[in-house]
Amino acid sequence: MMGTLVLLLAGVGFVVALVAQAQAKRVDGDLAVLRKRLGAVEQELLRLRAGVAPVREPAPEAEPEPPPEAVHPSRVEVLPPEPGHVPPPRQPAAEAPAARPAPAARPAMEQALAERWLVWLGGVALALGGAFLVKMSVDMGVLGPTARVALGAVGGLGLMALGQVLRRRPAMARHVPPALVGAGAAMTFASVFAAHALYGMVGTVPTFATLAAVALLTAVLALSHGPFVALLGLAGAYAVPLLVSSSEPQALALFTYLLAVSAAMLVLLRWREWWWLAWVVLAASAGWSLAWMLLSWNGGDEIVLGGYLLALAGLFAAFRLGVPWIPALALPAEARQVGWVVTAAFLVVVALLALVSEAAGTSLTVRVLPFLFAIGVVAFGWRDAVFDRLPWLAAAVLAVVVWRGGAVDDGAVAGVVTLGILLFSFAGFALMDGAQRPWVWAATAAVSPVLLLVAAYARRPEAWPEWGWCAAALLLGGALVAAAERIARNREHPGLEAALAAVAVAVVAALALAVTTVLREAWLSVALALMLPGIAWVEWHLSVAGLRRVALLVAGAVLVRLAFNPQILDYALAEGSVVNWLLYGYGVPAVAFWLAARRFARSGADLTVTVLDGGAMLFAVLLASLEIHHVMVGGLTIAALPSLAETALHAATWLAGGVVAFVVWHKSENKVALWGGRLLLVLGGVTAVLFQAGLDNPLWTGSAVGEAAVLNVLLLAYGVPAVLFALHWRVAPPVPDWGGRLCAVVSVAFAFLWLSLEVRHAFAGPHLNQGAVGQAELWAYSVAWLTGGVALLAGGLWRGEAMLRRAGLAVVLVVVVKVFVLDLAHLAGLWRALSFLGLGAVLVTLGGAYRRFVKVV
Template identity: 35%
Template sequence: MDELTLLAILLVLTIPVCAVTALFLALGARRSAAALRLRLEALENELRRSRGAIEQPIAGESLPPAAAVTPPVVESLPPEQPRTTPTVPPIAAAPRKDSGLEDRLGSRWAVWVGGIALALGGIFLVRYSIEQNLLAPGVRVMIGLLFAAGLIGAGEWLRRRERDISLPGFPSANVPSVLTAAGTCTAFASIYAAYALYGLISPAAAFVLLGAVAVLTMAAAILHGPALAGLGLVGAMGSPLLVSSQEPQPWALVIYLPFVVLAAYGVARFRRWRWLALAAAGGALLWSPLIALADERTVLPLMVHLALQTAFAALFLVADPYRSTADGEARIDWPASLVLLLFSLGSVLTASAVEAGSARPIFAGIVALVLLATGFRFAAAAPAAAIAAFTVIGTLLVWPIARDVAGNPENIFYMSGDIFAVRPDALAAYLIFACVLVPLVSAASLLRLTLAGQLRLPIAAWYAGTAAVTPLLALVAAYWRIAGLERDLSFALAAGLLALAFVFAATRLRQRGDEAGETIRLGLGAVAAAALGALALGLTFVLDRGMLTVAFALTALATAWISERLTIPALRYAVGALGLIVLGRLIWSPTIVEGNPGPILVNWLLWGYGIPAVSFFLASRWLERSGRDRIVQLTESLSFVFATFLIFFEIRHALHAGDPLAVDFGLVEAGLIATETLAFGVLLTRLDLRKPDLVYRWGSLILKGLSLAICIGGLLIGQNPLFTGQPLQGSVVFNALIPAYLLPSLIAILLALAERGNKPPFYSWTSAILALALQLAYVCLQIRRVFQGPELGFWRGVTQGEQWSYSLALLVIGIALLGIGLLRDIRFARLASAVYLVLAVLKVFIVDLANLEGVMRALSFIGLGLVLIGIGLVYQRLLTQRPGRPAASG
């Protein structure tokens, strides 16, 4: 490069410096002139007021004595001293009103944008010189550092003189802060380029220089305020993105980022800017995937980065702010807990990488221990203990697997084949990691609970839950990964030992329950519930699926008994949890066992659904002695659900040759299921009348809706033999119409009677209409069965005897309903009889007149006439006998 080119480049570099210097000088001169002008105006105003005070008073007012007239400013001087000019005290200028967008653009926003432009200009100038190969690497770095020093020096010079040159009435634009921030960004980028791009300095020198710039940034932010802190952090975090290289070096980022975040944490601590500390942690999190992508051959840099940044976050977000906070005054710090959770999630995902190799358990263990220590020491970070458990259990779940013949591991997220063939790679390391970390997390959380003096219950619940749940979830994770959810005696023994450990812990806590208060009782309930959970898991690991459901149900019943016997309220929630587990187990495998559950009625369905139904019903009765809460409602609801499914699957098992999951759905099955839902609706309605409760109210409503859907969609439309053409099973009298239509119609009448006067009228009217519709369907289909045989399809036509029988049936039903309505004073029955009689009239005058012939037509009209006349006479008789009406004259 010749001297002329070098001189031109230097001249170009001086242009922004000269421009900035000229801008500052112009601003200074403008502010000085404005200050002088304001001082002159103040002097003139003061002199004007002094003259007005010694003038003649207004006409009509008496002049005070001469001795009393004294100038307000000019003081009396001794004779021997000469007179001096009046002293004008300094007068503060009135605050100038903001003129709007113009002032903001000119006085503040322009300066902020200018500072950002200076920082980017310095970085892009270095980048341009790299792309054009204009300067040697050393010269590029030196120019960048000189430019950074000039910006920082200008910022400090303006900060010291800001009061002297500030414009009164104008808001501060933070010009010194912006210049200093731009300088620190440029310095960070220059030093990073010298180390990562050119190799001009060693790692040790990079450590020293980056640390020096970080300390300078921290000191400058303390002096210049939050603007510099925010801009400096953004610039420092973004510098590696702007100054890139062809060969990514993740270790350089791992070395660089700690200096940036430590400087931000230091400033945040000194100035109590919590937002800056959270922003620093967030920036470190955002860099994690970029570090992972920088080198796909190894994740060791990412492991070191996450471990360091997790420790920094725990130290500066939790340990330092809460080092003097007592347990009784602690409140959970949710932002800090969220940051720790995100670091834990990143650690778990990193542990799933195959490239982690033997460093996986060490890395995950370090992160978990840092989180556990943070949660143990500081009550405000109690969720950190649970986050440590999440790290351990997550690592057990995502541990890579060995898939091919050579034994090479495979990432579990990209595996193919059977999801149960997930035996972890390096099984010995897997087991050691689980056996060391899981008991440590659980024991430390329980110890923290016992050592606490006055913990608030929400915080104590985190420790109790972590101590109880962590071993159970870890055992399930290991059972899936190693045993593939198949029966395994070794895991059953491990669950038994875990249950004994929890029993021992519950015994020790019970000895201190009376003296330690609510926190110990909370821990007692948690470990007692965990002991029962471990026992249930042991049964899961060793029993087949049918016995497992029974074992869980009996465990829930025993848990309810222990909860009331030993007064451990927390065990109530264990009963509810076991109930949900049983429900999930039955949803997963509704037939309890594979294949045919057994003979009709006495089979695995009876044990798998009947025992849980009885167990949870008794459990709800025991728990209700301490009050009817949500857990009691849940357990009682589960008992009804299990009973409903028991009858449902028993019906399907009996009608489908031992296959409860058959896809076809017949007429008899629809009628029996409708009868079942209506019967349970009657039961829940009666219970709700005796003891109003949401379970009974909503349960009866849901079952009624199901029964309406089955009756209308299944019996009257979908499976109606008039439309399906399927042959009707049974004889002429005793056939499928009885369970399909007659039986549910009778239960619907009972439901209407139960709802009458106790529910809104709509409920009982709906049930009564459903009962009459099913009863009418039964009568009409039975008549057709007599005349047509087993096949009742509507396309087979209608004989005259069948037509006349329908009219007779309508009349008989109408008369029967009228009699019931009159005898029992049921208005609905009387109205329903009127509907039937109207239908009979319409049928006779429209259908029978057109289709019947001879004696049948005559009998139809004669019968209708006699019935209507008889009904009229009955009503006349009743009307004359009512009170208040005169008797008819003879």
């Protein structure tokens, strides 16, 4: 057990030594700067005594003189300058001793070693020596537990007193007193803890009080000995509840003690301007709160912990603003570090309040705590304009608490929402007048009520009828319109134009909520999407900077919900009907994104316009694809692989979308349309080639293609893609140059495949893999291919397109090979004769036409 005490003392001493090293480095830097300045002053004095002044040569061709040296007055000889005279080189004897940097390094190192390192090591040695002395006495049986504890406590207090006395002696090295105080505090802490934990001599409450008193004494002594002694006292004070545990811990006792320690420490740190130690206070306070919620939470603790968090926020607000009735702390703290730590403190309090609300379950009290926090934050933001955006944070946490209300009575939640709306609305509009940034308070007053109403609706939509939610949203929107009119009358004042924009955005949001409350599916996504054209309209008419970033955030939220939300697959749909929530769930956002993009583009294209254009295209494609899947399978779930008909519909939709996108790009040079068209072309082309022409080809899968001769699945799967690829050939962008030619080749290939499968369908019926190929069918392939080739040749001659002519000629050559290889081997009688006669007549006719018309072209 005593070994534990020795290790504790050694560890504390080692930490004290490390802290002292850091302080020593800072002091070394200050001393180096002072020595440099002192050397410069000494050189200047020597120069003045010698009567030597720096001479500037007016001639530009002359070489610049070296800087004058500091020399002894007895060696000075003043001569008039001569033209072209070069001064002799410097002699080593003329150098001043003060200008040599090398000898100064050794005294500085020696001084640091003697005055700092050895002093702190001496403090550690004192603490360890006392511990070893006590251990030796224990081993020899000389001292009992009482004597051991008493010697340790007396020794520790004696070292603290000695450090305080030596501080008043000018000849004493400056690091000796803090080292003695730190070592004494560590010894005293260890002695009191040993009396309680090792020997059981002192009860829990006296030990708790004694350790707290030692920590407080150490913090008070830090006023004279520096921030690192304060850090030691601060760490000890927050460690006391951990060292002195209880079988039945009580939240009230613990957090009352922590609040008192935090208040005392913040007063001390603010008084001495040790701003960085405030981070330690915040970390310790947050750590104890999290530890209690994870390890010792009991019913009813939400009241204590919530009150503690509110008080902690108030302490950090006072840390920034000051304490009026204490003269030394009356003025605000303007240091930048204070702003950062206070902001972080409010963020931590918000997060912890949300966790407390979640852990409290159905307690109504915890719903009131965020409301009280909101009141305090509004007051703090009004008092200090640097933190005027913190009310937004309070509104957000209040909305989260309302949304996660659990089983709390609807009436209670409605009361919290009503109070929140009144607080933010009246406070925001009232504090807007005379504020440094009126738009911040206008946004607080306008957006917060809409946010609270959305949170209440998201919590339990069935709490009110649909018309009730719609009426509430319209009533809120009307009130905001009235506020906007009031602001518009004074919009020429600085900041009020931006305030008007903030209120206008909130009006649009309220109207969107009113519309979407009557919808049962995807209501939040539609509501957010409807905000975008309104935001774009406000930005266009009021030219308010920053609204594009707001629109970008809203667009991102809609994209995540509609494009990456797997819960959409679970929404109910009317089986087989295209009139369902998909039409407005994706159609309205697509139109809203497109309208907002067009409005934003009037004042310049940027990332927001790009995202909105891309979102509009994505939602249109998703709407078509999901509707196709729903019609084909009766829902959105993916239970099996899609059929050939569904795959063909998807590919045709994507290819057609690519054609439209390329047409738009040709007219407007919209980069989103260009890249969207390319993506749709690749997606549709890969689907058609890989699945329709390959894996799902009915020629070997045997899937039914329908009874009709032409209007069947084959036309959709192969004929339509042939036409769409041909359109892509016509509208494809010039870069890359091979893209259009590739589309033309694929178009001819799909047309060739469609003709072939239609011939097979005419002889085999709906299942193409059944039945043998007869002579009539083999001859029919020649007729079909030859007809297609002739059509391509005719089209090429008519339109003057060399590619069409060459494609038609290639098909005719394929027919020639077929006739002379396959038909000659497998046909007989009349079918063989017809095959050769027909081919010959066509070739003769084409030869004449080709010789005649190609010359003209």
